[in-house]
Amino acid sequence: MSRPQSQAEYLARLVPPSVAGINRRSLLAGAAGTGALLGTGLLAGCGDDSGSGGSSKDVSLGSNQSDPKPKDVLVKVTDGFKTSSGVQVAVNTVDHNTFQENINNYLQGKPDDVFTWFAGYRMRFFAQKGLASDISDVWSKLSGYSDAFKKASTGDDGKQYFVPATYYPWAVFYRKSVWQQHGYQVPTTMDQFTALGAQMKRDGLIPIAFADKDGWPAMGTFDILNLRINGYQFHVDLMAGKEAWTSDKVKKVFDTWAGLLPLHQPDSLGRTWQEAAQSLQQKKSGMYLLGLFVGQQFSNEEQDDLDFFTFPEIDPAIGAKALDAPIDGYMMARKPKNEDNARKLLEYFGGKAAADINLKNDPAVLVANSGADVGGYTALQKKAAELVGSATEIAQFLDRDTRPDFASTVIIPALQQFIKNPKDIGGLTSSIENQKKSIFTD
Amino acid sequence: MSDLPLIQADRAVPPPATTTSTGGRRRRLRLLSRTDRVVITLMVLVPLLLVTGFVWLPAAATVLLSGTNWDGIGPLNEIEFVGARNYSDVVNIYPPFVPAVQHNLLWLAALFVVATPFGMFLAVLLDKELRGSRFYQTALYLPVVLSLALIGFVWQLLYSRDQGLINAVFGSSIDWYGDSNVNIWAVMVASGWRHVGYIMLLYLAGLKGVDPSLREAAAVDGASESRAFFRVVFPVMRPINIIVLVVTVIESLRAFDLVWVVNKGRNGLELISALVTQNVVGEASRIGFGSALATIMLVVSLVFITIYLATVMRENRE
Numbered sequence: 066m067s068r069p070q071s072q073a074e075y076l077a078r079l080v081p082p083s084v085a086g087i088n089r090r091s092l093l094a095g096a097a098g099t100g101a102l103l104g105t106g107l108l109a110g111c112g113d114d115s116g117s118g119g120s121s122k123d124v125s126l127g128s129n130q131s132d133p134k135p136k137d138v139l140v141k142v143t144d145g146f147k148t149s150s151g152v153q154v155a156v157n158t159v160d161h162n163t164f165q166e167n168i169n170n171y172l173q174g175k176p177d178d179v180f181t182w183f184a185g186y187r188m189r190f191f192a193q194k195g196l197a198s199d200i201s202d203v204w205s206k207l208s209g210y211s212d213a214f215k216k217a218s219t220g221d222d223g224k225q226y227f228v229p230a231t232y233y234p235w236a237v238f239y240r241k242s243v244w245q246q247h248g249y250q251v252p253t254t255m256d257q258f259t260a261l262g263a264q265m266k267r268d269g270l271i272p273i274a275f276a277d278k279d280g281w282p283a284m285g286t287f288d289i290l291n292l293r294i295n296g297y298q299f300h301v302d303l304m305a306g307k308e309a310w311t312s313d314k315v316k317k318v319f320d321t322w323a324g325l326l327p328l329h330q331p332d333s334l335g336r337t338w339q340e341a342a343q344s345l346q347q348k349k350s351g352m353y354l355l356g357l358f359v360g361q362q363f364s365n366e367e368q369d370d371l372d373f374f375t376f377p378e379i380d381p382a383i384g385a386k387a388l389d390a391p392i393d394g395y396m397m398a399r400k401p402k403n404e405d406n407a408r409k410l411l412e413y414f415g416g417k418a419a420a421d422i423n424l425k426n427d428p429a430v431l432v433a434n435s436g437a438d439v440g441g442y443t444a445l446q447k448k449a450a451e452l453v454g455s456a457t458e459i460a461q462f463l464d465r466d467t468r469p470d471f472a473s474t475v476i477i478p479a480l481q482q483f484i485k486n487p488k489d490i491g492g493l494t495s496s497i498e499n500q501k502k503s504i505f506t507d
Numbered sequence: 508m509s510d511l512p513l514i515q516a517d518r519a520v521p522p523p524a525t526t527t528s529t530g531g532r533r534r535r536l537r538l539l540s541r542t543d544r545v546v547i548t549l550m551v552l553v554p555l556l557l558v559t560g561f562v563w564l565p566a567a568a569t570v571l572l573s574g575t576n577w578d579g580i581g582p583l584n585e586i587e588f589v590g591a592r593n594y595s596d597v598v599n600i601y602p603p604f605v606p607a608v609q610h611n612l613l614w615l616a617a618l619f620v621v622a623t624p625f626g627m628f629l630a631v632l633l634d635k636e637l638r639g640s641r642f643y644q645t646a647l648y649l650p651v652v653l654s655l656a657l658i659g660f661v662w663q664l665l666y667s668r669d670q671g672l673i674n675a676v677f678g679s680s681i682d683w684y685g686d687s688n689v690n691i692w693a694v695m696v697a698s699g700w701r702h703v704g705y706i707m708l709l710y711l712a713g714l715k716g717v718d719p720s721l722r723e724a725a726a727v728d729g730a731s732e733s734r735a736f737f738r739v740v741f742p743v744m745r746p747i748n749i750i751v752l753v754v755t756v757i758e759s760l761r762a763f764d765l766v767w768v769v770n771k772g773r774n775g776l777e778l779i780s781a782l783v784t785q786n787v788v789g790e791a792s793r794i795g796f797g798s799a800l801a802t803i804m805l806v807v808s809l810v811f812i813t814i815y816l817a818t819v820m821r822e823n824r825e
Contacts, residue, residue: 469789499599
């Protein structure tokens with residue numbers, strides 16, 4: 066990748082700040098898409114008096130957008146749906162963490178007709194267990210989605226279960242002013258990357274800001290190294306439990322990482338990502354591999370100074386075109402009370418109108434639908450959208466691409482163990498493999 | 508809890524004795540009026556149902572589930588039994604387990620050896636009616652009023668490596684919460700800080716109840732202050748001492764909130780309770796595996812409960 070041409074402007078408050086790590090996902094509110102055909106629903110016979118009347122006139126939405134900004138945007142989107150279709154949306158907002166932790170019980174109990182979720186293993190898992198409904202017919206009316214997004218919305222049976230709304234990429238962020246001051250160039254190969262890190266060290270900077278107190282940020286580093294060294298398909302198979310963690314391929318990921326660790330900020334296990342991002346903001350660190358939400362730790366004036374590049378190529382045969390870009394969106398419960406309205410709502414969420422409302426009210430989101438009017442994007446957003454658009458494959462992030470029990474009870478402690486003691490890679494990988502075999506039984 | 512109605516039953520005996528005296532050996536039963544019997548039955552049944560429903564059934568279910576690989580999804584009849592595999596997994600291939608047991612024991616030792624005696628010491632000092640003892644009392648008890656989650660946050664401000672007060676004041680760069688050799692001690696200081704206040708208040712209440720004439724008698728007999736405490740006051744306070752001991756053991760077994768707030772019980776802060784939560788609560792839903800951990804914790808607790816009950820019962824018999 067070349068250096069950025071224009072000044073990037075990035076609006077903060079992408080992610081509602083929170084101590085809890087998983088809350089990064091609450092990031093993007095919203096809805097996106099190309100919509101269209103609303104109102105022409107199946108219940109045309111129902112009168113034109115809009116509002117809170119009979120049950121055929123409303124639909125319920127379970128939302129994890131508990132932070133003020135995304136919550137507000139979601140209200141505007143549902144208002145838009147009401148205007149266009151006359152159907153009232155009863156939004157049931159639950160704290161983001163609570164929503165995620167209770168998702169099993171929620172979906173098996175009496176869930177709302179439509180609920181917020183994200184693409185990845187868990188989405189396919191719910192689809193396979195029959196806890197979510199097939200919405201292929203909604204997809205047949207949607208347009209503006211690239212194949213990558215459609216693939217990310219498809220269950221194991223080849224049907225669609227998910228409407229993507231928003232996403233954010235993971236990349237290496239830096240401050241342009243710092244790089245100009247020292248004359249750094251964006252690295253495109255691993256050698257250039259390590260050389261740059263060494264130079265930063267000589268210049269008195271921490272080359273790579275790093276934090277893993279909450280356990281998940283290190284997954285981003287593992288993911289990108291794995292994608293660069295072994296490619297996307299291996300990532301998918303490894304996450305699905307089909308590949309052995311004791312294989313040389315995984316060991317090479319850890320080996321490469323161990324080589325990079327001296328360039329990382331030390332004592333990362335006691336640091337939150339917010340603190341690491343502030344070290345970048347305070348010009349103490351040279352770069353930071355994180356999601357787009359890193360901008361949250363920068364003031365509005367500093368947004369212009371923030372830029373990023375995708376993690377450099379390691380193996381020329383693999384290239385540097387795959388990346389993590391978690392997608393947030395919507396799914397339909399297994400037995401919605403108002404199925405017709407639920408499908409209409411999903412169609413609206415996937416449509417252009419919803420995406421435009423989203424962009425207009427919260428210009429700091431990347432919308433999944435390419436039909437949306439992205440004129441309001443900042444330079445950094447445009448660049449991020451281009452990066453993801455040019456990606457050959459989009460991974461969802463480790464803890465979204467694999468079983469949640471494996472990610473949280475095995476991988477997090479294992480990666481923290483690795484950061485503590487990067488030497489014992491053999492022992493670490495065999496420990497992971499043993500636990501994996503116990504968890505991936507079916 | 509369940510012995511409450513029994514006490515009530517005993518008390519219910521005397522008053523009717525004056526009115527209905529049919530004599531004979533079965534007198535005690537007949538002495539109870541119908542209302543009494545209804546009340547007693549209710550007082551036995553309600554707690555019994557509550558205890559069974561909320562304590563024993565869940566405990567039994569936990570033990571049962573620990574033999575399965577249930578993931579929290581799907582009907583109960585699809586649960587697959589896997590025998591003792593969860594237990595062998597816990598012991599053999601689950602790296603956080605051994606540290607968790609060690610940390611729980613360490614926690615118990617630290618509370619027992621340091622925090623509890625220190626709390627008792629403070630109580631004795633405050634009992635001396637020093638000037639401003641109310642203030643000290645409030646200050647020391649304040650942490651108990653705060654929730655542990657809040658305490659975790661307060662200490663985070665002190666302990667943060669880059670932005671924390673301690674490192675800022677001393678110019679050090681110790682990674683208090685991140686270094687797995689240090690963080691358990693850092694957290695135990697925070698936990699002990701709270702425990703001291705709790706024990707102090709309990710013990711202070713006990714000390715206020717000690718008959719002052721005992722101390723005066725000891726003083727008249729020429730016993731020194733410390734001798735009077737250890738030989739007279741301390742033995743008199745035996746009931747309180749047992750409560751303090753039990754509280755200490757319970758606190759160390761259920762230690763959870765603080766490490767959970769700090770880093771969800773990972774990286775040097777493993778505790779069994781945190782591991783149970785990691786596995787069972789939330790999206791992970793390794794319910795079978797987590798239940799095995801919970802059962803192990805139950806067994807450990809049972810050891811202490813048995814010792815406690817045995818002691819109490821032996822005393823009652825004497």
